[in-house]
Amino acid sequence: MSKAKKSEFRPNDYVVYPAHGVGQIVSIEKQEVAGFELELFVISFEKDKMTLRVPTNRATEIGMRGLSSPDVVSQAMKTLKGKAKVKRAMWSRRAQEYEQKINSGDLIAIAEVVRDLHRSDDQREQSYSERQLYEAALERLTREMAAVAGGDEITAAKQLDEVLLSRAA
Template structure:
C-alpha cells in the first residue's frame, strides 16, 4: 500500500472528494485521536457549508483527487453531446446506478448521468427522484468544470447547457 506523498495537496488547492464534489483545502492540521497523532487535510465545501477532515495518509484511499485535467473536462463535455443511454431496468435499479456514478467522483461518469437524465423542454416530465439525481449530477459537473477551467460556475453552467440543448436539436 503506497502512502500519499505528504505534499501532494496543499492549502488553497481545489480537490474532489467523491461523496461531496469540489472542495478547497483550507489547512493541514495535526490532531491527537486516541493517543495517536494524525495529520489531517481540512477541506471546506463552501456551497454546502461543510468542513471535512481527512487523514492525509488515507486521502488517496478515500478517493481524494486533484481537479480533472482539461483533457478530462473536454471528454466529459463530449460525453454530454452523446445520445442518452437509458437501460430498460427498473427505475429503482437505474437510480441506484446513477447515485453510484455521482458519488464515484469520476467526472465522465457524472457527465453520463447528466446526459442520460437531461430532458429537453418538449420531452416527457421527470419524476421527482429523476430530477433530484439530475440536479445533483449537474451541480457536481458544473462545479468541477468551473474550478478546473478557472471559470465561474455561471459560465460553466452556460457552456454545459449549450451542449445539452445543442444535442437535442
C-alpha cells in the same frame, strides 16, 4: 502515478472528494485521536457550508483527487453530446447506478448521468427522484468545470446548457 506523497495536496488546492464534489483545502492540521497523532486535511465545501477533515494518509485511498485535467473535461463534454443510454431496468435499480456514478467522483461517469437524465422542454416530465439525481450530477459537473477553468459557475453552467441544448436539437 507514483504512490501518494503527503505533499500531493496543499492548502488552497481545489480537490474533488467523491461523496461531496469540489472543495478547497483550507489547512493541514494535527489532532490527537485515541493517543495517536493524526495529520488531517481540512477541506471546505463553501456552497454546502460544510468542513470535512480527512486523514492525509487516507486521502487517496478514499478517492480524493485533484481537479480533472482539461483533457478529462473535454472528454466529459464529448460524453454529454452522446446519445442517452437508458437501460430498461427498473427505476430503483437505475437510480442506484446513477447515484453510484455521481458519488464515484469520476467526471466522465457524472457526465453520463447528466446525459442520460437530461430532458428538453418537449420531452416527458421527470419524476422527482430523476430530477434530484440530474441536478446533483449537473451541479458536480458544473462546479468542477468552473474550478478547472478558474472561472465562475455561471459561465460553466451556460457552457453545459449550450452543449445539452445543441444535443436536443
